[in-house]
Amino acid sequence: MSSHWLPVAGEGLRRLRRWPLRTALSAVTSAVAIAVTVNVISLSQGLDEDIRRDVERFGLRTLDVEAASVVAPGTRVDPLTLADLDRIRARVADLDPEAVVPRRHAVGTRIPDGRRVQLVAAPPDYLGTLDVPLAAGRWLTAADAAGRDGPGPLACALDSQAAADLWPGLAPAACLGRPLEVRVAGRPLRLVVVGVLSDPLRYRVLFETFDSSRGARTLSSALLAFRNVYLPFEALDGAPLSGISVVARRAAQVEALRERLFDLWPPRAAGLAAFLEPGIGVFVRKDWMDALGGSTQTGVMVGNFVWIVIVLVAAILIATLGLVGIRERYDEIAVRRCEGARRRAVAWQITVEGTVTALLGGALGLPLGYLGAALLRALVDFPFRFEIRYALPATGVALALGLLGSVLPARRAARLDPARVLGRRIT
């Protein structure tokens, strides 16, 4: 392109004003594509980031020693015992972990309605293995464990979702002080709620909708249900340990701790597959998170596929409008060629026209996307989230859309034979 490329681009911009309807149609096509694209990107990327963040609350510095959660029918699983807890403590003592926390797990039924309740008995430092703030009240203390032998009910804390299951519609603070009676292994247990945790799963609805549509719980939601009733560790005396968590002081310590624990229980299959192997295994929560995070990549990929298809369809529409426009501009293009426009100058002008139109549409598409996201949030209670940081990729997409949509019209215009047009052998 020689020194006249800027004036030729200016000619292109002037032409846009001369064809307002076609320019508007192309811009709206681009705007809709950008709005949808931004929303799809924001949904898929936003979900991915949020889910990763939610999962990270489960503890980046925590290792778990657990019996397999999922085993084949008839497979015998050796439970963890307090002796195992002592072995772990002895084996990692010189690495000075922040905590070694056992827990017990039981399934109870609420009295009188028989509602199923997940019970986790854990010592006070169990909360430190999670990154979940309290929504109301307090966490369990050593004094609560002492209350086991007293006449009053035992203190318990609830996951937010457990509170919602037990008392639908009640605010966390309103659950405090409420009595709860459950039957565990045939004996009744009287509890009183002293604290309610926040729900760490921002998009719980996604997991649970997926589970309910399949009629079964996914491994992810089983591991990260966060719908437990927490009791003092001693409340389930006699029950086997369901797991022991080792919390490192620093993330860099995790590997060393893992190696120590592997001395006690050798390595198993990698990632979530480890849960399908019988027996006791050592799991680093970060590995779970990576595996779960990896699974969200599929969603991101599907989202990307959707917006790419939308952009291609929009590019085809813009190209079609452009081709129709070129057909109506044969005379103009032939005259420009007569007066010295090179093929490349003609192609450049058409490309500028298409690209600027698409960029105008992109500028319109961002607020349109914002409104669309707000509308969708209001209508379907789905985590559509528009963020201004998507303006940059949206501009890139609009640019690509304009260039893609201009390729064919620019090519046709550049290849137009002025002699055929002026000789009226082509109209």
Next chain:
Amino acid sequence: MSAPSSAPLLVLRGAARTYGRGPLAVPALKPTDLVVDAGEYVAVMGPSGSGKSTLLHVLGLLDRPTAGEYLFEGRAVAALPDRDLAALRNRAIGFVFQRFHLLRDETAERNVALPLLYAGVRRPERRRRALGALEAVGLAGRAGHRPGELSGGEQQRVALARALVKRPRVLLADEPTGNLDSAAGARVLELVEAAVAAGAAVVLITHDPRVAARAPRRLGLVDGCLGPAAGPWPAVPAGPGAR
């Protein structure tokens, strides 16, 4: 206008243009020899479909001969790349068409300035020269009007100003008075003749003997064959370039 070089301005040697191939081939212009000197005024007459426009497009570098040779200022141009042909059209060849072919959404001034844009002339200079060209064709007061706001004669004068603003070596006019009444046509022809007087060669295509009669050299084109045009010719004042 530029000073003429010693070589003839335009030379066709056996130049032909055939559309299509094989049995469907249509020879629009049969092998033709033509020499046009700088400052020469040539009228080409012929009936519709005789190949007049094809000849003009070949001469104007809008089309390439399928056979033979075309020399422009002594330089073989038939095989030049698009870039060079566009540059030659831009600086050396002016076009005027029967249907004016103005950009209908642009003002007269911007229409006239169009070739200067592709020549890389800066905007103030483009404007100055365009207004000068419009003044030369008597349309200084119409610079801001769009073609739809001008009469046919005025539109053709705008087209003529656009052709002349680049100070071409040759002006190729295809039925420039075909859509005009006699008064407007006469005015346009006067301007064409003024261009010849200023040193430009003119090849004017027409089927009107009265228009052709104003040119000192008249050629006829019948069925793609170019030769001397047969008279008799109406009595008209001899234009510039008469020999």
